[in-house]
Amino acid sequence: MYDPPVRGAAIDPGPILETARLRLRPWSDDDLAPFAAMSADPEVMEHMPARLSRAQSDDLAAKIRGHMRERGFGLWAVELLRPAPAPFVGFVGLSVPHFDAPFTPCVEIGWRLARAHWGRGYATEGARAALAYGFGALALAEIVSFTTPRNLRSIAVMERLGMVRDPAEDFDHPRLPAAHPLARHVLYRLSRARWAATQAE
Numbered sequence: 001m002y003d004p005p006v007r008g009a010a011i012d013p014g015p016i017l018e019t020a021r022l023r024l025r026p027w028s029d030d031d032l033a034p035f036a037a038m039s040a041d042p043e044v045m046e047h048m049p050a051r052l053s054r055a056q057s058d059d060l061a062a063k064i065r066g067h068m069r070e071r072g073f074g075l076w077a078v079e080l081l082r083p084a085p086a087p088f089v090g091f092v093g094l095s096v097p098h099f100d101a102p103f104t105p106c107v108e109i110g111w112r113l114a115r116a117h118w119g120r121g122y123a124t125e126g127a128r129a130a131l132a133y134g135f136g137a138l139a140l141a142e143i144v145s146f147t148t149p150r151n152l153r154s155i156a157v158m159e160r161l162g163m164v165r166d167p168a169e170d171f172d173h174p175r176l177p178a179a180h181p182l183a184r185h186v187l188y189r190l191s192r193a194r195w196a197a198t199q200a201e
Contacts, residue, residue: 015137017076017129021083024076024092024126027065031077031088035061038090038114047151049182067095073138075110078126080117089117092126094134094143099174103187106144107134111157123157131161135192142192146171146185155186162198163188 017024038044039052039060052060068074075093080086090113097108109130111123134140145163147154149170158165169187176183 015133017133018081019125019129021081022092022122022126022129023079023081024129025079026068027061027077032058032061034088034114035091038112041115043115044112047148047154047182049176049180064091064095071096073133076126076130078113078122080122086117089114089122092123093130094138101171101174103144103169103171103189106142107138107140109134109143109145109161111154118153123154124160127157127161131190131195135195140192142189143195144187144189146187148182149184149186155188158188161190162194163190164194165189 016026036052036054036057039057040054042051045051064075068076073094075091075095078089078092080089090111092111092113094107094109097104097106109127111127113123131143134143145154145158145161147158149155165186165188167186169189171185171187172178172183173185
């Protein structure tokens with residue numbers, strides 16, 4: 001379980017994380033337009049309830065930035081360093097879900113990348129850096145991830161990260177109507193002990 005910090009506390013916004021090809025960094029205003037383009041892309045948003053308007057996309061970005069300021073970690077903006085630099089290709093990181101479920105409170109790892117950057121391992125690479133920060137600097141006991149059963153790309157990333165699903169923990173997302181086609185979700189978990197064991201291999 002996750003014990004969130006007191007709201008309003010002054011918290012350092014967190015580090016910039018770098019991998020072989022990526023920089024995970026705080027958001028800037030320059031990220032808003034490419035994020036809005038992603039948020040309106042039907043392929044990117046296939047497993048989300050709806051595509052977002054520019055105003056809705058900007059509002060989501062503001063919430064992401066607020067989460068980072070409040071908690072000191074969040075969904076970092078992803079900048080591609082190599083092979084061909086790109087200033088914003090999506091987000092990867094950690095967040096605290098704002099709904100009640102048997103597994104909350106918790107910290108979730110998630111990602112969303114522009115369609116042009118799929119299939120190159122960026123989500124897995126960025127997520128591994130986020131996990132290392134979560135289990136290392138934040139000393140989290142567990143990190144979870146969840147998505148719809150049809151989101152096979154994200155499920156493949158979760159499994160590459162060593163996350164484990166128990167089908168008995170599949171759940172209906174409380175923010176969607178029970179009859180909604182995206183209501184059913186699968187839950188994957190990764191403990192710090194299991195993560196540490198994979199690092200030693």
